[in-house]
Amino acid sequence: MPILVRLDDLLHARRMTLTELSERVDITLANLSVLKTGKARAIRFSTLEAICAALDCQPGDLLEFRP
Template structure:
């Protein structure tokens, strides 16, 4: 998938564990792991908002578009 999730980068910069982030955001560690590992099909804006608030960052610090072989059909590469 051309969407890359960089939550690990922000966790390292903030010296925060996955468990602490999940607790502060209000989601389960399992759901955070799905998002963190790039297996999520969607993310709610309220979750993205909470992640940005806790990590003190912008949405673009957490997700980015990297075009490649996995681009959706009909979308520019």
């Protein structure tokens, strides 16, 4: 898949667990896990906005395109 999700890198850099992020953005741990492992087929802008706000990042920090 040419779109890589760098959620794991951002969590590690901010010393935050997936569980803590789940509580902060009010998204289930299962859904965040699907996103983190790169198995998600889509992401809502509201979800992307909540994650970026919680991690203090830009969407480009979270998603990367590799042809």
